[in-house]
Amino acid sequence: xxxxxxxxxxxxxxxxxxxxxxxxxxxxxxxxxxxxxxxxxxxxxxxxxxxxxxxxxxxxxxxxxxxxxxxxxxxxxxxxxxxxxxxxxxxxxxxxxxxxxxxxxxxxxxxxxxxxxxxxxxxxxxxxxxxxxxxxxxxxxxxxxxxxxxxxxxxxxxxxxxxxxxxxxxxxxxxxxxxxxxxxxxxxxxxxxxxxxxxxxx
Numbered sequence: 320x321x322x323x324x325x326x327x328x329x330x331x332x333x334x335x336x337x338x339x340x341x342x343x344x345x346x347x348x349x350x351x352x353x354x355x356x357x358x359x360x361x362x363x364x365x366x367x368x369x370x371x372x373x374x375x376x377x378x379x380x381x382x383x384x385x386x387x388x389x390x391x392x393x394x395x396x397x398x399x400x401x402x403x404x405x406x407x408x409x410x411x412x413x414x415x416x417x418x419x420x421x422x423x424x425x426x427x428x429x430x431x432x433x434x435x436x437x438x439x440x441x442x443x444x445x446x447x448x449x450x451x452x453x454x455x456x457x458x459x460x461x462x463x464x465x466x467x468x469x470x471x472x473x474x475x476x477x478x479x480x481x482x483x484x485x486x487x488x489x490x491x492x493x494x495x496x497x498x499x500x501x502x503x504x505x506x507x508x509x510x511x512x513x514x515x516x517x518x519x520x521x
Contacts, residue, residue, distance in 0.1 A: 325415055328424065329353055331365045332395050339420045346419065369395060375402040396431060403432045442485045447498040455486040463487030463495060476517060479510075491520075 327338035327348070335350045336357075353361050369387055373379040376398040382390050402408035412428055414421015436457035444464065446453040455464045469481040489495070494503045510517035 325418070325420065328413055328421060329357060329361050330424070331361065331368050332392055332399075334361065334365065337421075337424060339418075348420075348423065371408065372398045372402060375405070375407055400432045404434045404438055436485075445498075447496060447501070458486055459488050461486035463489055465489070465495075473517075476508075476510075481512070 327336055329336050336353050337348050338351055339348045373383040379398050410432055412425040441454045441456040443454050455461050464485045465482040467480050467482040471479045473479050491509050494505050497504050509520045511520055
């Protein structure tokens with residue numbers, strides 16, 4: 320359906336229809352067989368998807384010409400992920416943010432297809448001690464490096480600093496150098512944020 324009648328989407332890879340419940344703002348959904356009236360167009364679009372992905376994987380291309388139905392879901396996902404990381408393909412998701420429909424599938428796709436820190440190159444910055452360019456690889460064995468991108472005040476916890484870690488390890492109670500001020504800052508506690516809730520990290 321569309322507009323007010325929008326109920327679900329079809330996953331071309333798994334060949335399942337995802338249908339959301341009407342009364343809970345998309346919080347729960349069911350995976351069902353594809354309705355018969357959509358089957359022809361789904362098969363056509365799935366073949367187009369497999370052909371597009373197969374262009375970036377020689378093994379898949381051979382299987383596509385021999386028998387496209389022999390290509391497994393895992394093979395499609397792996398090839399699609401590789402092409403996405405290479406920026407050769409941009410996966411498209413659809414849904415309704417207003418009704419919270421499709422959000423779960425979109426977040427699953429983010430986890431499935433987008434690069435993890437291990438898939439990207441190291442980050443280059445300036446060593447605050449030497450002034451020289453320095454590269455940090457996404458590894459726990461590297462020195463700690465992070466970017467603080469937001470400061471907020473919480474009525475219960477106090478001042479919160481949000482940061483993105485590029486390398487190394489950070490423990491509560493340790494000190495880090497604030498390269499902006501040149502001072503050492505003590506990390507009293509570390510939280511993982513879930514919306515407006517804090518989950519302590521030991």
